[in-house]
Amino acid sequence: MSIAKQLIKIGALKLNTEKYFTWTSGIQSPIYCDNRLIISYPEVREEVIEAMVNKIKETYKDVDVIAGCATAGIPHAAWVADRLNLPMVYVRDKAKKHGLNNQIEGRINKGDRILIIEDLISTGGSSIKAANAATDAGGHVLGILSIFSYNMKKSLENMKEHGYQSDSLLTFDTLLNELQSKGQYDEQQIKDLLEWRDAF
Ligand SMILES: O=P(O)(O)OC[C@H]1O[C@H](OP(=O)(O)OP(=O)(O)O)[C@H](O)[C@@H]1O
Numbered sequence: 001m002s003i004a005k006q007l008i009k010i011g012a013l014k015l016n017t018e019k020y021f022t023w024t025s026g027i028q029s030p031i032y033c034d035n036r037l038i039i040s041y042p043e044v045r046e047e048v049i050e051a052m053v054n055k056i057k058e059t060y061k062d063v064d065v066i067a068g069c070a071t072a073g074i075p076h077a078a079w080v081a082d083r084l085n086l087p088m089v090y091v092r093d094k095a096k097k098h099g100l101n102n103q104i105e106g107r108i109n110k111g112d113r114i115l116i117i118e119d120l121i122s123t124g125g126s127s128i129k130a131a132n133a134a135t136d137a138g139g140h141v142l143g144i145l146s147i148f149s150y151n152m153k154k155s156l157e158n159m160k161e162h163g164y165q166s167d168s169l170l171t172f173d174t175l176l177n178e179l180q181s182k183g184q185y186d187e188q189q190i191k192d193l194l195e196w197r198d199a200f
C-alpha cells in the first residue's frame, strides 16, 4: 500500500476548517498531518524505512551519518541508520541548557557527509536549522529527506536559499489526490486546500 494510503488509514490526517491548527512556524492551518503515529504501526514504518533506504541508495549513496531532526525525525533516522549500518546523530532545535549543552547528540567528525531525516516539511525551518547545526559542527550536509512535504513555495525557496537538496517520499498534492479518489474529501475541499497551500 502507498504511504499516502497508509497515512490516511492510520488517521494521521486531520482536517478542521472550524478551528485551525497552529503549526510550529506559527502558520494557522486547516490541516495537520501527524506522522508521529507511524511509529505505532510496524507495517507502515517498514514501508517508510524501505522507501527511505531506497531513496538513499539511489540519491545519497555516499552518506556517512544519518541525522534525525528532533523530535519526530528521530525514530525514522534510527531505523534507517540501523538498516544501513551507519552512524546516527540527532539534532535538537536548540542546545540543551544543562548537562553538556549539546544541540547535536552523537558524533560528527569533520567532513562527514550527512543526511538529515525529517518527518515532515512545512516551511522547512526546522530541518534547515538542523542542517545548519550539522554544518556548523563540521559536517557536509548532502540533503534533507522527509516523509512528507507540503511543497510550499516558502520551503522550496528556503531550501534553495540555504543550498540544501530536499526530497520527500510524499507530497501534499499526491496526498490530496488520494483523499479525493477515496471520496474522503470532495472537489471543492481539495481546491480550497490547494489554494490555501499555494498562498505560502
Ligand atoms: O518545516 P517546518 O515549518 O519547520 O515544520 C515542520 C516541523 O514541525 C514539526 O515539528 P514540531 O516543531 O511540532 O516538533 P516535534 O518534531 O518535536 O514534534 C515537524 O515534525 C517538523 O519538524
Ligand SMILES: O=C(O)c1cc(=O)[nH]c(=O)[nH]1
Pocket (backbone or CB within 6 Å): 022, 023, 024, 025, 031, 032, 033, 034, 035, 120, 122, 123
Ligand atoms: O508545521 C507543523 O508544525 C506541522 C504540520 C503538520 O501537518 N504536521 C506536523 O506535525 N507539524
